[in-house]
Amino acid sequence: MFDFHTHFIPPDVISWIKDHQHTVNAKWIKKEENKDEFLLVNDKWGFELKKAFIDADLYISDQEKAGVTHSLLSPIPQLFMYDFPEEISTDISTVYNRSLAQWTNSNPTKLSALGTVPLTNPEKAAAVLRDGISAGLKGVIIGPGLSDHMLSDEFFTPFFEEANRLKAIVFIHPLLCEDSRLKRRMMPNLIGVPWETTICATDLLLSGIVDQYPNLKILFAHGGGFLPYQIGRLNKGFEQWELVSSKLQAPPSEYLKRFWYDSVLWSQDSLDFLIKSVGEDRVVPGSDFPFDLCVWPPIGNNQAVTYSLL
Template sequence: MDDFHTHFIPPEVITWLKDNQTIVNAKWINKDDGKDPFLTINEKWGFELKKGFIEGEYYLAEQEKAGVSHSLISPIPQLFLYDFSEDITTEMATLYNQALANWTNKTPQKLSALGTVPLANPEKAAQVLNHAMHLGLKGVIIGPGLSNHMLSDDFFIPFFEEANRLHAIIFIHPLLCEDPRLKRRMMPNLIGVPWETTVCATDLLLSGLIDRYPNIKILFAHGGGFMPYQIGRQDKGYEQWKLVSSNLKAPPSEYLKRFWYDSVLWNQESLEFLINTVGEDKVVPGSDYPFDLCVWPPESKNNLGAISLLG
């Protein structure tokens, strides 16, 4: 089985974080609870820095133990660094991409990778994407937009034009939702994360972007958030309102089948619903390893989605 949603931090990136600790406000916090250190960046996202994140041999051993034959590795969202200057974000992206290429190119039968880009500058992001794919990476992982720009905005045209030319995989991974109503009971992660994907995915679908850039392979994390479950509401809106239908050549439910979705849903009935809605060839196995809410080993009935995404 393949795993299309998994994360890793190469040693070179850890070294960079220590060397630039003050600039990005990186903190390693020991909680005296028997767990690994807790890493935070710029007082935002924090997570336990488990061995699976930073030790390559351990990662490969766990992969084999779980029966995963091939993993598509992504940078962690905490290190997109979109809040920092273009120079810092580009430096991190260039280092991260090179380090992942160095590792995965040594064991291509077991590993491949996506890179990261300085998304706040779409022209630079296009250049970094091009370089990453020339290194052997399959595409990039990006957030669901910026605080002042949705991904469907014309602002991102240079990036999507290059991704389309390169037939790149663009894995859209949410960042934690900052809705003040969610500041309790782990709701930023429980519902904020899939909500961010829902907003981004719905906007991209209704924008008709996939018609303009048909060669891009867009993969949504966590089963596409809530969008597949509410696609009937979008179809009804398509019938009722020009604001919904004006950019589309078919109902939203048809566009839904032109994207890819991972299987990180933690519920077999939800996964079966997703497969029945978008098709077996559009759902790829994923785990979100080694984050706390990972599905390990990944769940999937087949590898049809993996074949279609990489093909």
């Protein structure tokens, strides 16, 4: 069984955070006696720093207990560092990518990895991606854009051109939605996270990016958010409005099938609908391990799509 959506923080990255604790405003907070410390960076999106995030031996042990034979590791979104100067995000990207590459290269049958990039500077991001691929990484994980730029903006052209040239996986993972209406009952995580994916995925689909970069392997987290469920509305808009259809050569439902999606949906009915909408060859097993809302072990095990994407 493969797992395309799982996270890890190498020891060198923890050391980097401690060395730059004041620069990135990192805090370790003990919230409950029966839980590990929470890590909070720049007062955003704190999370429990479970031992499975940082202990390589425990991670492999948990992987084996769950019956997972190969994991695609990703950096965690909390450490993308997009809200800091590019020198900071470049530095942690370099450390993170080197550490993951060293670990996966030493254990290639069980592990492979994606890196992170300083997305605020697309040319630098392209160079860091290139270095990561050369080191053995399969691509990168990025957020759904920046506060002032959607991923379809020309601003990101240098990054996507390089990712297309390298035939890299670009795993798009949401960050917490900052909509003030969601600041209650865990809604930033429950619906804000898939909502951010929905916005990004819809924008990329309607931009025609897959025609522009045909070798690009875009993978959406959490089953593509709410987009697959509302594809009929996009198709109707395609028929009705030139603003929707101008950059597309076919209805949106056809473009939906040209991206990849993980199976992190917590519902077999939802997963069945996704597979029916995009095709079995576009859905990969994922868990989001070891975050609280992980699906562990992952649902699904499509070997053919796994090998074609890797």
